[in-house]
Amino acid sequence: MRVSRRRVAAISAMILLLAAGGHATSVAAAQSPSPEELWNAYPLKPGTARSEPADPAPTPTAAPTRAASGSAADATAGSDGNVTAAILIGFATLAFCVGFAMVAFRVRSRDEAPEPPAVARPVAAPARRFEPSQPLRDTSKPGVRSDQLDAD
Amino acid sequence: MSDDLRLGDLDVDGALEEAIAALHGETRSAFLRRAVVGGAALLAASAAPAQAAIDRRDVAILNYALTLEYIQESFYGEVERIGALTGGLAEQARVVGAHERAHVKAFRQVLGARAVKRPRFDFRGATEDSDRFRRTAVAFEDLAVAAYKGQAPLIQSRAYLVPALAIHTVEARHAAWIRRLAGITPAADAFDQPRSKKSTLGIVAATKFEVMKPSSRRRPRFTG
Amino acid sequence: MNERRTRAEIFERALLTGGAVAAGGIAVAAVADPAGSQPSPAQDAELLNFALLIEYVQAGFYADALRRGSLTGEVRAFARRVGAHERAHVAFLRKALGGKARKAPELDFGDDTTSPERFTDASLKLEDLAVAGYNAAAPNLTKPALAAAAKIVSVEARHAAWIRAIAGVTPAPDASEPQLSAQRVMKTLKGSGYLG
Helix, strand or coil: CCCCHHHHHHHHHHHHHHHHHHHHHHHHHHHCCCHHHHHHHCCCCCCCCCCCCCCCCCCCCCCCCHHHHCCCCCCCCCCCCHHHHHHHHHHHHHHHHHHHHHHHHHHHHHCCCCCCCCCCCCCCCCCCCCCCCCCCCCCCCCCCCCCCCCCC | CECCCCCCCCCCCCCCCCCCCCCCCCCCHHHHHHHCCCCHHHHHHCCCCCHHHCCHHHHHHHHHHHHHHHHHHHHHHHHHHHCCCCHHHHHHHHHHHHHHHHHHHHHHHHHHHHCCCCCCECCCCCCCCHHHHHHHHHHHHHHHHHHHHHHHHHCCCHHHHHHHHHHHHHHHHHHHHHHHHCCECCCCCCCCCCCCHHHHHHHHHHHCCECCCCCCCCCCCCCC | CHHHHHHHHHHHHHHHHHHHHHHHHHHHHHHCCHHHCCCCHHHHHHHHHHHHHHHHHHHHHHHHHHHHCCCCHHHHHHHHHHHHHHHHHHHHHHHHHHHHCCCCCCCCCCCCCCCHHHHHHHHHHHHHHHHHHHHHHHHHCCHHHHHHHHHHHHHHHHHHHHHHHHHCCCCCCCCCCCCCCHHHHHHHHHCCCCCC
């Protein structure tokens, strides 16, 4: 049984999209500290171990700052380096839906409306606020930071 | 707190009558110990561009920075070696000295064979007497801040601008630290002013701290 | 038969388009460096507005703390002098930005200005963060803007060292400043809760 090259390419693309979407989501969830966590931990001691994202605040005074006492932090602030991945997944998903809709509309006008094929839905992009004025890419260079909580 | 100590007032021979108020002399030694971390990694990381490619104007700026760092490194190093200071001053000299050593190391690493040699210095007692140490250290640190500030807009390569700015503010921290120990306000004005290379090196020369090598003597004529 | 083949083709075509867009996007993102692009007056405005926001927060913080009246001694002298500096920084940046200056933000400092301990803790964070913010922005500024920013950032560093010394923490924790991205600084600032 011969499998067309186009079909192989299409299936590969689908796997790529699903894997990328899944990875971005899990990476985002695991690595990115909340703004409140960043504030509480700031400033970090130089030489603090990188493996501790939940490093307690290094300042000697015991009084917690406002953020620590539970006021609402900006929950929708996305993490730095994963905005790009999420946006790309979003675009890819959008392209997929648009392409599908456009051609399907043309087909429907010709044929009777068939059942839609069973399609594995791509993973939805995690909801993030995208502010166009913000640069997409965190341009900090690796190796020149001692900030321990950076995701990338 | 009195308001200011003017740059260039390196009164190396005279004695200034100043009431020094000891403020909060207690230090957290654990934090200070952890503070002594070399910042050479920062400059080393930006030594990625091939050395041959460094703009010659940037080389001159880096060597100028290295010169100022040599002075500070030697000054604080001698303070530590002689060990005449105590308490907060000794701690400041120890921590800041480690930073200046890291700066020297980083600049020498980046410049390689192009680095200027380390001069010899004679601080004529400024490293042993608390009063003179305070005055000299305040003048040096404020001078370093102004010098880095003067050069920053002239640096061509971003790879050197980033670490230069990162050192510039550390020198400002040093300056505020020693000013407070000297009983003068750590931050006098809302804006710090830049100082040109010519002006800076003029002030340094006026201290006569640098030991000049004797000029090559003419060979005596054979007379007999 | 024809219908099924056409539907499969739709699916494949859409997927390939999506995949191509994703691949292309990833390639572009890997090469492009928006925040590190060439300095320009437009980018200056964006970066100086970022600095202005930090200054607004600081100026508001010191004003609020002095209003509450719980500070005494050196801490109070610190708040008065440093507050005046931050006000001068706000005025300077507003003048430099002209019509492009962002408007003053709504600020709420909660309890952080009500006691010397909370004040000291919060001030320490704000001053270190200001240094980090200016140093993040500075390499991307045009030379004139860089010269101006340099005059401010060393004063912020003096503030930081001063309040650290008051708090009994080392004024200069490292030989060179930690490098944070502007995004990281902004996110940390938002974590304070002061911007609501």
